[in-house]
Amino acid sequence: MSKATRFPTLLDSYLTTEMLAPFFASFVIMNSVFFLVKLIPFLNVVLELEISFVDFIRLFLYLFPNIFLYSIPMAAMMGVIISFTRLSSDAEILAFKASGISLYKMIPAVLLVSASIALITGYFSATLIPKSEIAMKQLMFQVAKEKIDKGIKEHQFTEALGDLVVYVDTIDRNTGEWGNVWVSDMRGQVNPIITMAESGTMNAQIDNMMVTITLRNGSLHRPDDKRSQIITFEKYTINIPLQPPTILDGEDVTKRSADSMTMAQLQEYATELGRDTQKGRKTLIEYHRRLVLPVGCFILSLLGMPLGLQAGPGRKAAGVPLGLAFFILYYILFTLGKGVAENTGIPVIAAMWTP
Structure with missing residues (x-):
């Protein structure tokens, strides 16, 4: 060459x-x-x-x-x-x-x-x-x-989920399962919907940007001005769209x-x-x-x-x-x-x- x-x-x-x-x-x-x-x-x-x-x-x-x-x-x-x-x-x-x-x-x-x-x-x-x-x-x-996980503690009311207030009696350190759960849901409500359950878990769905709380063996109390509605359940799911303060340069x-x-x-x-x-x-x-x-x-x-x-x-x-x-x-x-x-x-x- x-x-x-x-x-x-x-x-x-x-x-x-x-x-x-x-x-x-x-x-x-x-x-x-x-x-x-x-x-x-x-x-x-x-x-x-x-x-x-x-x-x-x-x-x-x-x-x-x-x-x-x-x-x-x-x-x-x-x-x-x-x-x-x-x-x-x-x-x-x-x-x-x-x-x-x-x-x-x-x-x-x-x-x-x-x-x-x-x-x-x-x-x-x-x-x-x-x-x-x-x-x-x-x-x-x-x-x-x-941050939400750290905010949910035993024997404390947690407001880390916005319009949902969560109270957990016990938390299993190995599985993360909750025991004796109380949830107050104010989303779009004048009066809160109160949910009580024997146990519950919280999971994250990254693809949908959503946190899911699954409650088992409990009851849902929906108060009204004239009457109160009580519903018992074996399994109840609460989906929470995650909305953290993640605005950067005007975009979420x-x-x-x-x-x-x-x-x-x-x-x-x-x-x-x-x-x-x-x-x-x-x-x-x-x-x-x-x-x-x-x-x-x-x-x-x-x-x-x-x-x-x-x-x-x-x-x-x-x-x-x-x-x-x-x-x-x-x-x-x-x-x-x-x-x-x-x-x-x-x-x-x-x-x-x-x-």
Whole structure:
């Protein structure tokens, strides 16, 4: 194999290294900024649910794939711009040209780095984001349930279940089964429904985000202004939709959303809802968002090369501010396209891909 056809060439390896170093530096800096921005709403949840430090770290890690979807494209663009700005300022580009190496021979390295980072972004977008969203919901649900479990103690009235007040006489330490249970249910009632049972258990349904209390061998007392109704039972189930304080950035992370669906599920769900309905369009917007952003990452990275070449010996480097301007412009157009897709009858694919 001749020297001309070897891959990767020394030039490609050198340029790739030059681009990856500032990329990783930019990536760390940007995610640190995002960390500080997201920290305050997370602290509210931590204090409310009394989350341990380990669970707090897990919760934050589950959020990072969504952050990476925006930080990676910007870091990739900055990495290419900074590397070519340095090469131009140090006259290395001139040295390459003097040695017979044209700019066209540098393009493969830029294409390789841009495509690789775009593919990584696509992997985060299509695979890791739904997995992390589901894991976050399950963690928040489990933490909220643990708080309820800790709140239910022997010989104490517990109000950890909202409009339900629970009193338990005994708790089996091995099985968690309750003995001599008293429940006051005020949900949608003027007068509470009183339920008494010999035993009971509490189980969590993570998929439905629901806590189920199962009571056995008891009676239900439904008071009224004129009369009281008493019903005896062998088994009685109380389903409680779990509603912990899990609002992050204005969204309830315990609710199943498009963010937690795979690409195939998004397509199926949009078809089920009707692609022209409001919910169907929002589902399609999420589908195309996951495709548009990795492609945008690739384009922005390629744009970094000509912006970086604006610098040179004795010339002011304008690549970085120009890159930031293009990045902001791109995301403004992306946001506008998303808004058009949500609020007009224009096909979602046209509104999302036109910017």
